[in-house]
Amino acid sequence: MEGMGDNTRNQAGVSRPLTTTATILGKKWHPLIVAELLEAGPLGFNDLKERVTGISDKVLSESLDDLEERDLVERTVLDDKPVRVEYSLTEWGEQLELVVTVMEEWGERYLAARDE
Template sequence: MAKRSYTCGLDAAIAVMGGKWKGLILFSLGEGPVRFGELRRAVPGISERMLTLQLREMEASGLVHREVYNQVPPKVEYSLTEFGRSLNTALAPLGEWGEKHMERIEALP
Protein backbone atom coordinates (compact mmCIF):
# COMPACT_ATOMS: atom_id res chain seq x y z
CA MET A 1 0.00 0.00 0.00
CA ALA A 2 1.42 3.36 -1.02
CA LYS A 3 2.16 5.96 1.66
CA ARG A 4 -0.57 8.58 1.71
CA SER A 5 -2.29 11.09 3.95
CA TYR A 6 -5.74 10.24 5.22
CA THR A 7 -8.45 12.78 5.91
CA CYS A 8 -9.94 10.78 8.79
CA GLY A 9 -9.95 7.36 10.43
CA LEU A 10 -12.71 6.06 8.15
CA ASP A 11 -10.61 6.97 5.11
CA ALA A 12 -7.66 4.98 6.52
CA ALA A 13 -9.85 1.98 7.42
CA ILE A 14 -11.43 1.84 3.96
CA ALA A 15 -7.98 2.02 2.36
CA VAL A 16 -7.00 -1.16 4.24
CA MET A 17 -10.17 -3.16 3.70
CA GLY A 18 -11.76 -1.53 0.67
CA GLY A 19 -13.41 -3.56 -2.05
CA LYS A 20 -16.20 -6.07 -2.22
CA TRP A 21 -14.39 -9.14 -0.91
CA LYS A 22 -12.10 -8.21 1.96
CA GLY A 23 -14.88 -7.75 4.51
CA LEU A 24 -16.33 -11.15 3.62
CA ILE A 25 -12.91 -12.78 3.83
CA LEU A 26 -12.28 -11.14 7.22
CA PHE A 27 -15.63 -12.42 8.47
CA SER A 28 -14.89 -15.93 7.20
CA LEU A 29 -11.51 -15.98 8.95
CA GLY A 30 -13.03 -14.80 12.23
CA GLU A 31 -13.60 -18.34 13.53
CA GLY A 32 -9.95 -19.39 13.19
CA PRO A 33 -7.45 -20.73 10.66
CA VAL A 34 -8.93 -21.83 7.32
CA ARG A 35 -7.48 -23.56 4.27
CA PHE A 36 -7.83 -21.96 0.84
CA GLY A 37 -10.56 -24.33 -0.42
CA GLU A 38 -12.63 -23.86 2.72
CA LEU A 39 -12.27 -20.11 2.41
CA ARG A 40 -13.34 -20.19 -1.24
CA ARG A 41 -16.51 -22.11 -0.29
CA ALA A 42 -17.17 -19.68 2.58
CA VAL A 43 -17.13 -16.64 0.25
CA PRO A 44 -19.75 -17.35 -2.43
CA GLY A 45 -19.16 -15.80 -5.84
CA ILE A 46 -15.44 -15.11 -5.48
CA SER A 47 -13.15 -16.58 -8.12
CA GLU A 48 -9.99 -18.46 -7.19
CA ARG A 49 -7.87 -15.74 -8.79
CA MET A 50 -9.65 -12.92 -6.94
CA LEU A 51 -9.39 -14.76 -3.61
CA THR A 52 -5.66 -15.23 -4.18
CA LEU A 53 -5.19 -11.53 -5.03
CA GLN A 54 -7.23 -10.36 -2.03
CA LEU A 55 -5.39 -12.69 0.37
CA ARG A 56 -2.03 -11.42 -0.93
CA GLU A 57 -3.12 -7.80 -0.41
CA MET A 58 -4.45 -8.59 3.05
CA GLU A 59 -1.23 -10.39 3.96
CA ALA A 60 0.84 -7.43 2.70
CA SER A 61 -1.22 -5.00 4.80
CA GLY A 62 -0.85 -7.17 7.90
CA LEU A 63 -4.48 -8.32 8.23
CA VAL A 64 -3.90 -11.98 7.38
CA HIS A 65 -1.21 -14.50 8.27
CA ARG A 66 -0.36 -17.29 5.80
CA GLU A 67 1.04 -20.45 7.37
CA VAL A 68 2.70 -22.98 5.04
CA TYR A 69 3.18 -26.47 6.49
CA ASN A 70 6.11 -28.48 5.16
CA GLN A 71 4.30 -31.71 4.31
CA VAL A 72 3.05 -33.75 1.37
CA PRO A 73 0.56 -32.80 0.06
CA PRO A 74 1.28 -29.13 0.82
CA LYS A 75 -0.96 -27.48 3.38
CA VAL A 76 -1.54 -23.73 3.70
CA GLU A 77 -3.77 -22.07 6.28
CA TYR A 78 -4.89 -18.47 6.54
CA SER A 79 -5.73 -16.74 9.80
CA LEU A 80 -6.30 -13.23 11.09
CA THR A 81 -3.48 -11.32 12.73
CA GLU A 82 -4.21 -9.21 15.80
CA PHE A 83 -4.53 -6.25 13.41
CA GLY A 84 -7.07 -8.21 11.33
CA ARG A 85 -9.04 -9.30 14.42
CA SER A 86 -9.26 -5.68 15.55
CA LEU A 87 -10.67 -4.66 12.15
CA ASN A 88 -13.13 -7.58 12.25
CA THR A 89 -14.31 -6.36 15.68
CA ALA A 90 -14.76 -2.84 14.30
CA LEU A 91 -16.79 -4.16 11.34
CA ALA A 92 -19.19 -6.21 13.51
CA PRO A 93 -21.57 -3.27 14.23
CA LEU A 94 -21.67 -2.46 10.51
CA GLY A 95 -22.67 -6.05 9.78
CA GLU A 96 -25.40 -5.86 12.44
CA TRP A 97 -26.67 -2.65 10.88
CA GLY A 98 -26.75 -4.35 7.46
CA GLU A 99 -28.69 -7.32 8.88
CA LYS A 100 -31.20 -4.98 10.53
CA HIS A 101 -31.77 -2.99 7.32
CA MET A 102 -31.26 -5.71 4.69
CA GLU A 103 -34.86 -5.70 3.48
CA ARG A 104 -34.81 -1.93 2.96
CA ILE A 105 -31.41 -2.06 1.25
CA GLU A 106 -32.55 -4.84 -1.11
CA ALA A 107 -35.56 -2.70 -2.09
CA LEU A 108 -33.37 0.23 -3.19
CA PRO A 109 -33.45 0.97 -6.93
Protein backbone atom coordinates in the same frame (compact mmCIF):
# COMPACT_ATOMS: atom_id res chain seq x y z
CA MET B 1 1.94 1.07 7.41
CA GLU B 2 3.97 1.56 4.31
CA GLY B 3 2.48 1.03 0.88
CA MET B 4 -0.94 2.43 1.74
CA GLY B 5 -0.18 6.11 1.38
CA ASP B 6 -1.66 6.71 -2.05
CA ASN B 7 -5.34 6.54 -0.99
CA THR B 8 -5.08 7.24 2.72
CA ARG B 9 -3.55 10.69 2.92
CA ASN B 10 -5.23 14.07 2.66
CA GLN B 11 -3.87 16.97 0.59
CA ALA B 12 -1.37 17.84 3.32
CA GLY B 13 0.00 14.29 3.23
CA VAL B 14 -1.47 13.39 6.63
CA SER B 15 -2.97 9.92 7.08
CA ARG B 16 -6.71 9.86 7.68
CA PRO B 17 -7.83 6.97 9.92
CA LEU B 18 -11.34 6.69 8.44
CA THR B 19 -9.95 6.71 4.90
CA THR B 20 -7.43 4.03 5.82
CA THR B 21 -10.15 1.77 7.25
CA ALA B 22 -12.48 2.43 4.31
CA THR B 23 -9.70 1.69 1.83
CA ILE B 24 -9.08 -1.70 3.40
CA LEU B 25 -12.66 -2.77 4.15
CA GLY B 26 -14.15 -0.97 1.15
CA LYS B 27 -12.92 -3.67 -1.17
CA LYS B 28 -15.79 -6.03 -1.98
CA TRP B 29 -14.31 -9.27 -0.65
CA HIS B 30 -12.07 -8.06 2.19
CA PRO B 31 -14.76 -7.87 4.92
CA LEU B 32 -16.11 -11.30 3.94
CA ILE B 33 -12.65 -12.89 4.08
CA VAL B 34 -11.96 -11.30 7.46
CA ALA B 35 -15.38 -12.40 8.77
CA GLU B 36 -14.82 -16.00 7.67
CA LEU B 37 -11.37 -16.12 9.27
CA LEU B 38 -12.81 -14.62 12.46
CA GLU B 39 -15.54 -17.24 12.54
CA ALA B 40 -13.59 -20.32 11.47
CA GLY B 41 -10.04 -19.56 12.47
CA PRO B 42 -7.17 -20.55 10.16
CA LEU B 43 -8.30 -21.92 6.80
CA GLY B 44 -6.70 -23.34 3.71
CA PHE B 45 -7.25 -21.63 0.37
CA ASN B 46 -9.93 -24.06 -0.86
CA ASP B 47 -11.80 -24.04 2.46
CA LEU B 48 -11.81 -20.26 2.44
CA LYS B 49 -13.00 -20.20 -1.19
CA GLU B 50 -15.92 -22.50 -0.28
CA ARG B 51 -16.94 -20.21 2.56
CA VAL B 52 -16.73 -16.97 0.53
CA THR B 53 -19.48 -17.70 -1.97
CA GLY B 54 -18.98 -16.31 -5.45
CA ILE B 55 -15.30 -15.36 -5.24
CA SER B 56 -12.96 -16.57 -7.99
CA ASP B 57 -9.57 -18.16 -7.33
CA LYS B 58 -7.83 -15.14 -8.83
CA VAL B 59 -9.73 -12.58 -6.77
CA LEU B 60 -9.32 -14.59 -3.56
CA SER B 61 -5.60 -14.90 -4.18
CA GLU B 62 -5.25 -11.17 -4.90
CA SER B 63 -7.36 -10.26 -1.86
CA LEU B 64 -5.32 -12.50 0.43
CA ASP B 65 -2.10 -11.00 -0.96
CA ASP B 66 -3.44 -7.50 -0.28
CA LEU B 67 -4.57 -8.37 3.24
CA GLU B 68 -1.22 -10.04 3.91
CA GLU B 69 0.66 -6.99 2.60
CA ARG B 70 -1.36 -4.83 5.01
CA ASP B 71 -0.43 -7.16 7.91
CA LEU B 72 -4.01 -8.30 8.49
CA VAL B 73 -3.64 -11.88 7.27
CA GLU B 74 -0.77 -14.30 7.77
CA ARG B 75 0.08 -17.05 5.29
CA THR B 76 1.62 -20.17 6.81
CA VAL B 77 3.07 -23.05 4.82
CA LEU B 78 2.27 -26.31 6.62
CA ASP B 79 4.66 -29.21 6.43
CA ASP B 80 1.95 -31.72 5.52
CA LYS B 81 2.09 -34.11 2.62
CA PRO B 82 1.20 -32.60 0.25
CA VAL B 83 2.38 -29.22 1.50
CA ARG B 84 -0.56 -26.95 2.37
CA VAL B 85 -0.97 -23.25 2.93
CA GLU B 86 -3.15 -21.87 5.70
CA TYR B 87 -4.41 -18.31 6.19
CA SER B 88 -5.12 -16.75 9.55
CA LEU B 89 -5.69 -13.29 10.94
CA THR B 90 -2.87 -11.38 12.54
CA GLU B 91 -3.45 -9.36 15.70
CA TRP B 92 -4.39 -6.38 13.48
CA GLY B 93 -6.82 -8.55 11.52
CA GLU B 94 -8.44 -9.84 14.70
CA GLN B 95 -8.96 -6.25 15.83
CA LEU B 96 -11.33 -5.79 12.87
CA GLU B 97 -13.90 -8.04 14.59
CA LEU B 98 -15.85 -5.13 16.06
CA VAL B 99 -15.86 -3.23 12.75
CA VAL B 100 -16.98 -6.26 10.72
CA THR B 101 -19.65 -7.17 13.29
CA VAL B 102 -21.07 -3.64 13.27
CA MET B 103 -21.08 -3.64 9.46
CA GLU B 104 -22.99 -6.95 9.46
CA GLU B 105 -25.54 -5.72 12.03
CA TRP B 106 -26.09 -2.46 10.18
CA GLY B 107 -26.57 -4.36 6.91
CA GLU B 108 -29.16 -6.64 8.53
CA ARG B 109 -31.15 -3.65 9.86
CA TYR B 110 -30.89 -1.81 6.55
CA LEU B 111 -32.04 -4.78 4.46
CA ALA B 112 -34.88 -5.56 6.88
CA ALA B 113 -36.11 -1.95 6.71
CA ARG B 114 -35.97 -1.93 2.91
CA ASP B 115 -38.00 -5.16 2.75
CA GLU B 116 -40.87 -3.66 4.80
